[in-house]
Amino acid sequence: MLTQYxxxxxxxxxxxxxxxxxxxxxxxxxxxxxxxxxxxxxxEIFEKYKDKRNREETIDGxxxxxxxxxxxxxxxxxxxxxxxxxxxxxxxxxxxxxxxFDYLLVESPPLFLGYSAMALSKKLNAKLIFNVxxxxxxxxxxxxxxxxxxxxxxxYKLEKKCYATSILITGQTMGIVxxxxxxxxxxxxxxLPNGVDISFYNPxxxxxxxxxxxxGFKKGDxxxxxxxxxxxxQGLEIIIEAAxxxxxxxxxxxxxxxxxxxxxxxxxxxxxALQNIHFLDPxxxxxxxxxxxxxxxxxxxxxxxxxxxxxxxxxxxxxxxMKTPLLLGVDGEARTHFIDNAKAGLFYTPEDxxxxxxQALYFIxxxxxxxxxxxxxxxxxxxVFDRNKIAEGLYDELQNM
Numbered sequence: 001m002l003t004q005y006x007x008x009x010x011x012x013x014x015x016x017x018x019x020x021x022x023x024x025x026x027x028x029x030x031x032x033x034x035x036x037x038x039x040x041x042x043x044e045i046f047e048k049y050k051d052k053r054n055r056e057e058t059i060d061g062x063x064x065x066x067x068x069x070x071x072x073x074x075x076x077x078x079x080x081x082x083x084x085x086x087x088x089x090x091x092x093x094x095x096x097x098x099x100x101f102d103y104l105l106v107e108s109p110p111l112f113l114g115y116s117a118m119a120l121s122k123k124l125n126a127k128l129i130f131n132v133x134x135x136x137x138x139x140x141x142x143x144x145x146x147x148x149x150x151x152x153x154x155x156y157k158l159e160k161k162c163y164a165t166s167i168l169i170t171g172q173t174m175g176i177v178x179x180x181x182x183x184x185x186x187x188x189x190x191x192l193p194n195g196v197d198i199s200f201y202n203p204x205x206x207x208x209x210x211x212x213x214x215x216g217f218k219k220g221d222x223x224x225x226x227x228x229x230x231x232x233x234q235g236l237e238i239i240i241e242a243a244x245x246x247x248x249x250x251x252x253x254x255x256x257x258x259x260x261x262x263x264x265x266x267x268x269x270x271x272x273a274l275q276n277i278h279f280l281d282p283x284x285x286x287x288x289x290x291x292x293x294x295x296x297x298x299x300x301x302x303x304x305x306x307x308x309x310x311x312x313x314x315x316x317x318x319x320x321x322m323k324t325p326l327l328l329g330v331d332g333e334a335r336t337h338f339i340d341n342a343k344a345g346l347f348y349t350p351e352d353x354x355x356x357x358x359q360a361l362y363f364i365x366x367x368x369x370x371x372x373x374x375x376x377x378x379x380x381x382x383x384v385f386d387r388n389k390i391a392e393g394l395y396d397e398l399q400n401m
Contacts, residue, residue, distance in 0.1 A: 002117050003097065003107035006035040007059060008046065010282055012314035013107055013133060016194050023391030030316050031062055034095045036069040036087045041229070041258045043071045067094035075260055091118040100128040103398065109136040111155055114162035130166040131192065132176050142307045163187050167401065175310010182389045192394055194314045195385040199320035201294050211294035222250045224327060225295035228315045230259035235303040240268050241353045242360065243277045250364055252358045254295065256280040259368035272399050279353060287337045292322035296370065297363050303331035304350035309333065320344055320381045323374035327359055344373050
């Protein structure tokens with residue numbers, strides 16, 4: 001596996017890839033990982049990995065090789081490109097010293113890692129599997145994050161070459177799979193969704209904790225929880241706007257995480273002087289089951305873009321496994337799965353604060369229905385998004401190739 005992001009970093013791709021590696025290893029597959037020195041989300045190398053320490057290590061039985069990466073807190077496109085391309089370069093020179101492999105699975109984005117992946121697959125005599133968790137550069141262009149025409153042209157050309165070189169393309173959502181199939185009908189594309197470890201995220205085995213007491217919540221407070229990256233795509237301003245209008249109810253809103261929009265969200269919170277908004281720092285994965293068990297509803301927002309109709313934010317799975325229903329502001333594939341099929345929450349129109357407020361009040365006023373939605377939630381992810389079943393499907397596909 002070749003990926004810029006991996007534990008001990010905290011995040012969706014980090015967890016997903018590590019959980020997949022463990023399960024493939026348990027099936028008898030020899031799995032090794034080539035990744036960067038951990039630095040996300042603060043863009044600063046973790047202390048224990050500085051001074052060339054821990055460049056090789058083993059995590060849960062998985063051999064990890066790490067190469068240097070340029071990091072900077074700057075949000076400029078130049079700094080971001082230096083970050084990406086430094087790892088492209090160092091990952092190739094570190095990876096070329098490894099042994100031969102049957103397969104090389106590369107995580108995209110960042111799409112630019114495709115340069116290293118294609119070179120390494122040839123050097124290591126490995127068939128290339130291109131795992132797409134976000135349709136880059138399409139999403140970056142539509143979000144307005146990348147506007148340079150030359151850079152976009154180069155990225156689309158690279159995307160095409162990566163797909164053409166791969167023996168298999170795996171897409172995290174059916175939206176991604178269908179998009180790639182439509183644009184590149186000659187490629188072999190399979191659905192490799194994100195999922196959840198239902199034994200780790202298990203409300204029956206998770207002890208009650210003092211999350212509510214520790215954070216100053218009172219008996220009767222109804223907690224709406226967002227946990228994840230504080231980014232532009234999430235449009236988290238809507239939570240603060242809703243909190244402003246629901247300040248005289250039992251609704252309390254928790255926003256936990258870090259990211260580029262954190263400063264902006266804090267300034268908006270300060271402007272309104274709200275008492276029912278609570279910002280918390282990211283925590284270790286081990287703490288999340290207890291937190292999700294302590295809250296009432298998980299809020300999952302995204303901007304209202306056609307691009308996101310194929311998106312399934314990873315935070316959904318953990319919440320549903322813990323019997324925490326959704327207040328979902330993501331139309332398309334996620335809505336079909338978790339609202340229409342599972343009936344595990346309520347949908348609100350993305351970026352529509354009145355729609356969010358209406359659904360939030362329904363939860364508050366209907367605690368029995370909220371509990372029933374939570375029961376359905378765990379049943380559905382157990383049937384469809386169990387990580388063991390997902391890994392089994394990829395293992396079978398590898399055997400058949």
